[in-house]
Amino acid sequence: MIRILLAEDMHMVRGALVVLLGLEPDIEVVAEAENGNQILPAAQLHKPDVAVVDIDLPGIDGLTATALLHEHVPTCRTLILTSLGRPGTLRRALAARAAGFILKDAPPDQLAEAIRKVAAGDRVIDPQLALAAWDSAENPLTRREVEVLRIAARGADAAEIAGVLFLSVGTVRNYLTNAVSKLNARNRVDAIRIAEEAGWLQ
Known part of the structure; x- marks a missing residue:
C-alpha cells in the first residue's frame, strides 16, 4: 500500500482527490494538509511514501515544503500538483528535488499512475511541459x-x-x-x- 500525504488548500479539491485516490486498491491517503506549514510535521508523524503537494499554498509554498521534505524526511518523495504549467516553475520544482510534476487538469488515472511511478523511484514530468522547459531560455535577468x-x-x-x-x-x-x-x-x-x-x- 502506497501511503500518501495530500497537501491542497482548496477543501473541495482536496476532498475530491481523497475520494478519487481512495478508489485505488494500492493507494491510501494517511495525512492531509491545507497549508504549507503543516506538511513537514504531518510527514514526520505519518511517514508517507509520497507527498502530493499543490505548488500554491498558504504559509510556506509547495516548493519550499518540497525542499524541506527532501532534507528532513528523505524517504518521502514529492509529486508537485499545479495549474501553472510554466517551464520556469518546472525548473524550480526540479531544483527543490521534486520527483514528479503533474498538471491539475490531468485525468485522475494519470495522477494515480504518477503516484505509483514516484513511489517506485521514477521521475514523472508532464511530457509537453518537459519539452517546453527544455526549449525555453534560462532567466536572463540578474x-x-x-x-x-x-x-x-x-x-x-x-x-x-x-x-x-x-x-x-x-x-x-x-x-x-x-x-x-x-x-x-x-x-x-x-x-x-x-x-x-x-x-x-x-
Missing part, C-alpha cells in the same frame, strides 16, 4: 533585476521600489530599463508579464 520587477508587479513605482530596496530612484530605473531590454519587452508592464509567464518572478 537577481536584483528580478527583485525590482517582482516589487513593480505589485504596483509599486520607481520611488517605492527604491525605498524598499534601499536604492536610488535612478538605479531602480536603470534596472527596469535593463529588464525591459533583456526581455525584448515593450515596456515595464510587458516585462513583468513575460517574466511571470516564464516563472522567473516566483
Whole structure:
C-alpha cells in the first residue's frame, strides 16, 4: 500500500482527490494538509511514501515544503500538483528535488499512475511541459533585476521600489530599463508579464 500525504488548500479539491485516490486498491491517503506549514510535521508523524503537494499554498509554498521534505524526511518523495504549467516553475520544482510534476487538469488515472511511478523511484514530468522547459531560455535577468520587477508587479513605482530596496530612484530605473531590454519587452508592464509567464518572478 502506497501511503500518501495530500497537501491542497482548496477543501473541495482536496476532498475530491481523497475520494478519487481512495478508489485505488494500492493507494491510501494517511495525512492531509491545507497549508504549507503543516506538511513537514504531518510527514514526520505519518511517514508517507509520497507527498502530493499543490505548488500554491498558504504559509510556506509547495516548493519550499518540497525542499524541506527532501532534507528532513528523505524517504518521502514529492509529486508537485499545479495549474501553472510554466517551464520556469518546472525548473524550480526540479531544483527543490521534486520527483514528479503533474498538471491539475490531468485525468485522475494519470495522477494515480504518477503516484505509483514516484513511489517506485521514477521521475514523472508532464511530457509537453518537459519539452517546453527544455526549449525555453534560462532567466536572463540578474537577481536584483528580478527583485525590482517582482516589487513593480505589485504596483509599486520607481520611488517605492527604491525605498524598499534601499536604492536610488535612478538605479531602480536603470534596472527596469535593463529588464525591459533583456526581455525584448515593450515596456515595464510587458516585462513583468513575460517574466511571470516564464516563472522567473516566483
